[in-house]
Amino acid sequence: MSWNDTGGNEYDVPLNLVALIDVLTNLLFFLMIGFAAQEIEVKNADKITLPTSTTKAEIELSVAVAITADEILIDQVPVARVVHGAIEAPRDGEKIVPIYDRLNTLRAARQAETAGLSKDDDVVFLLADKDASFALLAPVMKTAAMAGYPNFRFAVVKE
């Protein structure tokens, strides 16, 4: 039985979907924007299992350093290899040279863009596997501090 087939008379039941589509379009738009912003930060996270945390902080953009089981990436560019839990890269004392150089380059580029020191110019967004040892994290953090990034945002997944 169809909608129109009631008693032989024709009944038009016009359902106005336009308003509903408006709402859906708006929702879709904001979700896609939010999703894109998240994706910027977690591009390197596919090889990394982030730890969970009770933090409620909203994500903020800064230079992203990812420590995976195989390599270290800065803003998605590989700069050093990780072999058996140790970083394989030239060193100058405690400084890991390619990480230091890359961070310095990025810092100079950011400062040129912002015409001076801005809020996030000394912050590294650090992505590391939850099982990464501090022996692996420490030299990267120390090198970053030497390059002018003494502040870190440790990436986590909200509980």
Add this chain to the structure above:
Amino acid sequence: MSVFGSSGKRGFGGGTSAFGKEGSDDVAVDLNLTPLMDVMSNILFFLLASFGAAIVSFVAVSVPVQSDAPGAAPKTDSVMVNLRVLPGEYRLNVTNEAVDREKLEAHRGVLPKRDGRYDNAALHAALYKIKLEFPASDTLMIVPSETTVYDEIIQIMDTARAHEADGKRIRLLPKVVVADLVKAETAE
């Protein structure tokens, strides 16, 4: 003549077009929005599903840096809380030159692992006790060992962030400094 025609549906008037013979009452433009709704609902569903699955956030940390600037005069209502993370235990220590040594000694202690896991509940209780006696304290210095993993550092920071009781939330030590004393670990 009404633009809606006798059927009440919108039509075009005059001439002939791809929509039919204009001016007649037979032409109606009904845009079927149902497939569009279907597509949008599906996209919305998958976006919502994936958005909720991986909300990435951060916890702020810093490392100690050498400074030539003179330090602020120590206050008697705050202490520096140091936590050494050794393979089998936490070692808690508080320092402040302006506070009686006896008062500080009361907050020093060793928190051994329980069932193979660090005792974060005991750590939380100890930090809360420190916060009650030294309410201006806001910084925790974590000194991990070589074997400490990233997840354990995050759990310590979660433990030290706040204390919740009776619906109230008290900030404990939200500022965290991760220090590297790896080489000095064996020294007592």
